[in-house]
Amino acid sequence: MMVFVQIVFLAVSLLLTFSFFIYGFNHYYLLSVIHRYHLPPLHQDDYQKRPLVAIQLPIFNERYVVRRLVAACAQMVKRYGTDHAEITILDDSNDDTVQLVDEVVREYSLQGLRIGIQRRSDRQGYKAGALQLALEQTTAEYIAIFDADFTPRDDFLIQTIPYFLLDDRLAIIQSRWTHLNRYFNRITSAVAIGIDVHFFIEQTGRYATKCFQNFNGSGGVLRKSALIEAGGWQADTLAEDLDASYRIQLNGYHILFIKDLPSPGEIPPTVPSFKKQQARWANGSLRTAKKLLHSILVNQKFKLYQRVEAFIHLTGYMLHPMMYISFLLACFGTILDVDTFLIHSHMLTPFGGAYTAFDPLTATQIHNLSWGVLDTMIVVSMVAAWLSPLVSLKLQKLSILKNLSALLVLFLLGSGISVSNTIEAIKALFTNQQWEFKRTPKYANINSKEGWRERKYQVPLDFVFLLELASVCLGGIAITIAILHHHYAVLAILIPYTTAYSFVSLLTLQQSHPQAAV
Known part of the structure; x- marks a missing residue:
């Protein structure tokens, strides 16, 4: 025995x-392979066009950060052009964040910005449900998404939208997350390094080798028609961003990662909040693997190394x-x-x-x-x-x-x-x-x-x-x-x-x- x-x-x-x-x-x-990273060239004329962009801000009970978020997006709209961008706060809050959002919207409406609120009677589908409703209602072809803790640069749209106009098979642009509170404490300093590994090594390497990549849920822009073609936002995983990214790429679209475009956000400052975030990411990525991995592995349109890398990417949380x-x-x-x-x-x-x-x-x-x-x-x-x-x-x-x-x-x-x-x-x-x-x-x-x-x-x-x-x-x-x-x-x-x-x-x-x- x-x-x-x-x-x-x-x-x-x-x-x-x-x-x-x-x-x-x-x-x-x-x-x-990260040394192979390079972006397609842009010319000065490419920066002059201003198609309509919808900026969607999904929030739920974000009393401490919502004003900062909207202020940053307002500056971004002013630089891009107030006639060419609209802001929608997807507010599922059930606390005093509701009143704060109302105040912020009134304030920036008086400044001439196109800004509105989307509210729902329930949180069906959670973030994915809110994004899907907003997707169905916008007339813009390009959708920029930022979580509540982000403060995008005012040139974010100027640095991203031109790439879409040069390539009609480009479906997503993802920027690199940076950290507003990197040195707040030992936890944030450590987590910042872990996030940096994802962007400097994993995202950069996968982009350089034309492997499957992912939209990280914030600090990115999506092409509306490509997202709709792939089935829109779906709530059957807790990682609607990863799920949508792979479905879009299975349809023959690709993702552009701009390493030198930072999108500052907050890092969870405590172990319990970090564990909660990681738990959702682990559950969501493995649910996405269960949902999509078979169709990826048998898809002969993609090279073997691309399928292997997709397997490693989607099952990465099996390491734990x-x-x-x-x-x-x-x-x-x-x-x-x-x-x-x-x-x-x-x-x-x-x-x-x-x-x-x-x-x-x-x-x-x-x-x-x-x-x-x-x-x-x-x-x-x-x-x-x-x-x-x-x-x-x-x-x-x-x-x-x-x-x-x-x-x-x-x-x-x-x-x-x-x-x-x-x-x-x-x-x-x-x-x-x-x-x-x-x-x-x-x-x-x-x-x-x-x-x-x-x-x-x-x-x-x-x-x-x-x-x-x-x-x-x-x-x-x-x-x-x-x-x-x-x-x-x-x-x-x-x-x-x-x-x-x-x-x-x-x-x-x-x-x-x-x-x-x-």
Whole structure:
């Protein structure tokens, strides 16, 4: 029986190792191609045309940031031309944000801007539902979308719209997110690096190699006709932006990523708000994978490498279940005293062929080679996790030394949220329930002198905290047993994960409000 358990543990470990290697190797691939990035040329005359643009601002209870958002968009409209742009606030709020929106609209209407409000009797479809209703009502061919925490530059439309006029198969333009509150605290500094990796490495690399890309839900412009042709906004995933992006590209359209056009936005300043955002992204992306991945993989119009990259992109959040399973394997393997290194005489080598078919010397050489290759794959995967953040810092000319603490916090966050995101992966892949779109709270925090605790929209504790706490206890037990039994190698897995879960669970407890209403 123990041999069977050992084989199961080893088989799962090998599968995880190969899977981590695939995702890690993809980062090396993207890093190797980002230098190919370039934009199609524009001429001075291309900037003179001003087609009608609809600026749509989906909000829900955003009392702290809505005025700042509309003010930035108003400046953008004034520079682009008040006769050529309209602003619509898609307001699903049910608090005093409603009165604030009314005041802001009156204020800018008096300044001659075309600005209005869309309100619904319910939140059916959440953000996707609001966007779909606005899509059906606008007469503009181009739609710019900004979330409530963004403050777009006044030249945003001038820098994006000309590209649409040169290419009728261009459906989406995405700008690069930057960060209003990057240095608010350690959490925002760490998350900023993670977002930078997405834009400087992933988006840039995929654009450079003509792979599938995604509209990030804010800081972008869409061609209305292409979106309608693809079925519009659909609410069956929590990632309507990712879902629409892929459906549009399956129709033969493409996406332009403008790396040098920044769109400043806020980063969640607390662990609970960050976990809430990541949970929605994880659930939504995996639901999109379940919905569209098969049609992508069998579509011969796209090259094999494009389909493989799409698979890695859409299933990227599977890394968190893989991380949590790795932790659980290490814990239970230690507690049950499962030694996978002693079963080579009872199984096939990773390359096929039983050890017993060879003489002892050859068997030993195969054993050493097999585990050497696997160790190399593990190291390659680990280095990839650190290399991309370092490159993103270098590309921005930010000091790596000054960001070492942020990099450490990024590691703790990235590993620590694997518990909550594993729950979201299970919900996405194994249920068909339409889960609630839980907004990320914004507090308009720009510098460290501004607090957030006294503000509304605090995130409450939930049952995931108990699971994180249980994981900390399990890790502590496994670490103790490993030390007592002199199994020091497994500590390389147990200590980092247990530390990460301790970090996340402690800050979740400190920064959550037990009776918060969101």
